[in-house]
Amino acid sequence: MYAQASAKIELPSYLPQNPAPFFEGPATPVSFFPAGAEIYAQGEKAGALYQVEFGAVRIYRLLADGRRQISAFHLAGETFGFESDATHHFFAEAINATGVRVFRAPSGTDMSRQLLPLALKGLTRAQEHLLVLGRQNAIERVAAFLVEMSERQGGLQQVELPMSRNDIGDYLGLTIETVSRVLTRLKEKGVIRLLSLRSIEILKRDTLLAMGE
Amino acid sequence: MYAQASAKIELPSYLPQNPAPFFEGPATPVSFFPAGAEIYAQGEKAGALYQVEFGAVRIYRLLADGRRQISAFHLAGETFGFESDATHHFFAEAINATGVRVFRAPSGTDMSRQLLPLALKGLTRAQEHLLVLGRQNAIERVAAFLVEMSERQGGLQQVELPMSRNDIGDYLGLTIETVSRVLTRLKEKGVIRLLSLRSIEILKRDTLLAMGE
DNA sequence: CGTCACGTTGAGTAGATTCAATTGAGGTGG
DNA sequence: CCACCTCAATTGAATCTACTCAACGTGACG
Numbered sequence: 466m467y468a469q470a471s472a473k474i475e476l477p478s479y480l481p482q483n484p485a486p487f488f489e490g491p492a493t494p495v496s497f498f499p500a501g502a503e504i505y506a507q508g509e510k511a512g513a514l515y516q517v518e519f520g521a522v523r524i525y526r527l528l529a530d531g532r533r534q535i536s537a538f539h540l541a542g543e544t545f546g547f548e549s550d551a552t553h554h555f556f557a558e559a560i561n562a563t564g565v566r567v568f569r570a571p572s573g574t575d576m577s578r579q580l581l582p583l584a585l586k587g588l589t590r591a592q593e594h595l596l597v598l599g600r601q602n603a604i605e606r607v608a609a610f611l612v613e614m615s616e617r618q619g620g621l622q623q624v625e626l627p628m629s630r631n632d633i634g635d636y637l638g639l640t641i642e643t644v645s646r647v648l649t650r651l652k653e654k655g656v657i658r659l660l661s662l663r664s665i666e667i668l669k670r671d672t673l674l675a676m677g678e
Numbered sequence: 679m680y681a682q683a684s685a686k687i688e689l690p691s692y693l694p695q696n697p698a699p700f701f702e703g704p705a706t707p708v709s710f711f712p713a714g715a716e717i718y719a720q721g722e723k724a725g726a727l728y729q730v731e732f733g734a735v736r737i738y739r740l741l742a743d744g745r746r747q748i749s750a751f752h753l754a755g756e757t758f759g760f761e762s763d764a765t766h767h768f769f770a771e772a773i774n775a776t777g778v779r780v781f782r783a784p785s786g787t788d789m790s791r792q793l794l795p796l797a798l799k800g801l802t803r804a805q806e807h808l809l810v811l812g813r814q815n816a817i818e819r820v821a822a823f824l825v826e827m828s829e830r831q832g833g834l835q836q837v838e839l840p841m842s843r844n845d846i847g848d849y850l851g852l853t854i855e856t857v858s859r860v861l862t863r864l865k866e867k868g869v870i871r872l873l874s875l876r877s878i879e880i881l882k883r884d885t886l887l888a889m890g891e
Numbered sequence: 892c893g894t895c896a897c898g899t900t901g902a903g904t905a906g907a908t909t910c911a912a913t914t915g916a917g918g919t920g921g
Numbered sequence: 922c923c924a925c926c927t928c929a930a931t932t933g934a935a936t937c938t939a940c941t942c943a944a945c946g947t948g949a950c951g
Contacts, residue, residue, distance in 0.1 A: 471802070475764035477725045478782070479789035512690045526809050528891045534809040548779045549798035551688040555805065576692035577790035584797040585762035591804035592768065596747040598811035599851030603939065630898060638812030643939060645899050660947075662898070678741045816907070843930060856907060858931050875930070877915070892951100899946070900933085907938085914931065 472605065480585075481578045483557075493568050498559035504548070511553045513569045515546040520563025521627035524555050525635065535636040536591065538628065540617060544583050560628050598638045601678075606637040607647040609677030615667060622670075626663045683760050689779045692797075694791045706781050711772035718759065724766045726782045728759040729791075733776025734840035738848065741852065748849040751841065753830060757796050773841050779845060811851045814891070818852040818858040822890030824870065835883075 476482055495518050498504060504515065515522075521553065522539040536555065539545045548554060559565075570576050597609050610633065613623045626633070634641045648665075651657045656673055658666040667673060689695055694859060708731050717728065717735065728735075735752040749768065752758045761767060772778075783789050810822050822844065828837045839846070847854045861878075864870045869886055871879040880886060 477761060477764055478787060479725075479727065481788050481790060482786070489707065513844045515690065524805075526884060528804070528809070528813060532813040534812040536805040536808045541876060547798060549795065549802050551690055554802055562728055572691045573695070574691060575694050575791065577694060577794040578788065580692060581790040581794045581797060582762065583792060584801055586717075587762060588801045588804060589762050589803060591768055591808060592737075592749040593739070595749045595804060595811060596741070598808060599848075600741060600745040618738065618757060635812075640940060641898075641901085642941085646939095649899075652754040853908060854930075855909085855932085861909095862931075894951085895949090897946100897948080899944105902942090903943080904939105904941075906940090907936105909936070910934090912931105912933080914929105916929075917927090919924105919926080921922105 480582065494567055495564045495566050497517070498563045498565060500559060500561050500563075502559045502563075504557040504559060504565065505553050507553055507556050509553045511546070511548040511551055513546060513567050514544060514580075515557070516544045516566040516568065517541050519565055520562035520565075521560040522563060522565070523560050523632055523636075524557050524630065526555050534638070535632060535633045536594075538632075538636065539585070540627070543617055545587075547580055547584060603639055603643050603647050604650065605676050605678065606639060607633075607644060608673050610637055611665065611667065612670075612673055612677045615670075622668075623660065623664065623666050626665065628663075660678065690796060693795065706779050708777045708779050711776045713772060713776075715772045715776075717770040717772060717778065718766050720766055720769050721838065722766045724759070724761040726759060726780050727757060727793075728770070729779040729781065730754050731777035731779055733778075734773040735770055735776060735778070736773050736841065736845055736849075737770050740767055746848045747851070748790045748845060749807075750800070751845075751849065753840070758800075760793055760797060773812055773845065798884050816852055816856050816860050817863065818889055818891065819852060820846075820857060820864070821886045823850055824878065824880065825883075825886055825890045829881075835881075836877065836879050839878065841876075 471514070498520075505511070507526065517539050519541050521541075522545065523535050524537040524539065524545060525535040526534050534600075537545070538560070540625045545557065589603065597606050611624060612678075614626060615621065618624055618625050630644050633639075634644045637644065639647075648659070651673075652659060654672075656667075656669045658668055660666055691744040693853055711733075718724070720739065721798070730752050732754050734754075735758065736748050737752065737758060738746050738752045740746050749760070758770065759766075810819050814822065824837060827839060828834065831837055841849075843857050845852045847857045848854075850857065850859075861870070861872070864886075865872060867882075867885075869880075869882045871881055
């Protein structure tokens, strides 16, 4: 739907037409985070930008009673950590062993040109996710998730899920049991195949796409 | 929670520290949209920016079968319409009689410095809304909504709701009936009072805040 | 080979939805 | 200015989807 016509993506006039490469300065070191390690916490002072080198990161928020909503997963190559003020509003954790390049803009540097496209991309993705959480049922949510992960990994048949069922549930606003049941149903319908716990194969892409609308 | 300490909001170093006024050029005309009028549609070519002069706007997406998710409301003073590429991914409609200032940046203009703070603000708001849709029950959602609307109107006791129950439902991922039932319950509990259909008074702000977490 | 965390499956429940009927508010025309 | 009309909102009853709680499997790892 609404397919991008050409290879070259057209941009609105208010965006820089020749986006600058993101990191130009001296090479910044890569920090390593083991599985489950906190990268930053809600309430902490923000300021740095983070680029995933390898592994995967979850961004989430907690309610007082422990309910958790994961607002985004970030895979290799993606940048996260920017905030609208000097405080982090979310938690960021490494899902698996993860390498992250931490970049701190020198005081006074204006990164707007580099950051705006990323912020807009994140905004679009968040808004699309709102539709999933607000108006789709369990099967549709899981289908949309599998399609999203597939597309972010190049649209291959085989999709790697770096995160646990628990993470998937907290991303989709479902319980771990419901996620499991839906995957079983999709498997029984012949839509997907479970290669291993964290690796699935998409057998009927069209069906999956139709489910996720 | 995580209160902003001083009047002057501290910003991360990667943001412009002295944000430029948004519109500097020659005064742009104000377009008028009657209630329900479309401002732009999904799939249309994007490019302009819109600032609400008076009235209110809803931003939404549709599923094939007509289910609708409103991702944001925009009130007087707010800016919307920016996209990550040249296509609108959402619909924008006037909720009531609404005046909108349409601004088209001349080709080649880089509005990053002005837009980034708005995009980041929108991103934060969308991500917070994800928590509401993903992990909160009906009462919590409505409470969070009322608190949000109150704060966006200056934190007064009396809150104007420019939108219908239908719009509220499609924003909160609930049916119109559920929204109505919850409002009745809040009324019975003495938390709010209905001055008219679209105007409520908050009697127990603390209770409401605690419900919305 | 045993342990432990993670995942799956099952039964019963709760909360929100659906469908239907009623009430109420706002706007229009006489 | 009032009566009427229409659409929006509220209320009620029955249903259904996803959740909760519990038991059971399974894969990874020492």
